[in-house]
Amino acid sequence: xxxxxxxxxxWTIMVVTSALQxxxxxxxxxxxxxxxxxxxxxxxxxxxxFMPFGGGTRxxxxxxxxxxxxxxFFHVLVTKYRWTTIKxxxxxxxxxxxxxxxxxxxxxxxxx
Ligand code: HEM
Numbered sequence: 001x002x003x004x005x006x007x008x009x010x011w012t013i014m015v016v017t018s019a020l021q022x023x024x025x026x027x028x029x030x031x032x033x034x035x036x037x038x039x040x041x042x043x044x045x046x047x048x049x050f051m052p053f054g055g056g057t058r059x060x061x062x063x064x065x066x067x068x069x070x071x072x073f074f075h076v077l078v079t080k081y082r083w084t085t086i087k088x089x090x091x092x093x094x095x096x097x098x099x100x101x102x103x104x105x106x107x108x109x110x111x112x
Contacts, residue, residue: 018097021050053066080109085105088102
């Protein structure tokens with residue numbers, strides 16, 4: 001028994017970190033596109049609600065490298081390329097974000 005919930009013997013408890021990010025008790029209008037949603041949160045709320053790289057002593061060793069890599073990748077992607085979805089892209093959560101039957105995208109270089 002934990003916090004009023006009965007956990008059957010042998011069950012595994014998992015934290016679905018992406019679901020924490022849409023908790024309306026922590027984030028105002030959580031489904032709105034708002035990349036700055038963590039900017040004004042205190043460190044306690046952030047450590048309990050934003051953990052894409054794990055937390056505590058099991059924090060990801062590649063977190064900073066991955067952040068720089070992804071920031072560079074997305075910068076080049078949006079400044080130098082355009083894309084159109086040609087098939088699929090049915091977004092589903094189960095509870096991890098996925099694209100059902102996949103997603104086909106056509107990329108082309110931006111012409112300035
Ligand atoms: C977007 C990319 C990445 C994500 C989302 C990610 C996420 C995570 C998460 C959630 C954990 C904690 C797992 C747990 O609690 O058991 C973890 C651990 C770890 N990650 Fe990553 N990771 C990424 C990229 C990388 C890269 C590029 C490296 C290495 C170059 C790396 C190395 C590690 C290592 C060594 C651990 C184990 C740390 C420990 O147990 O002390 N990760 N990662």
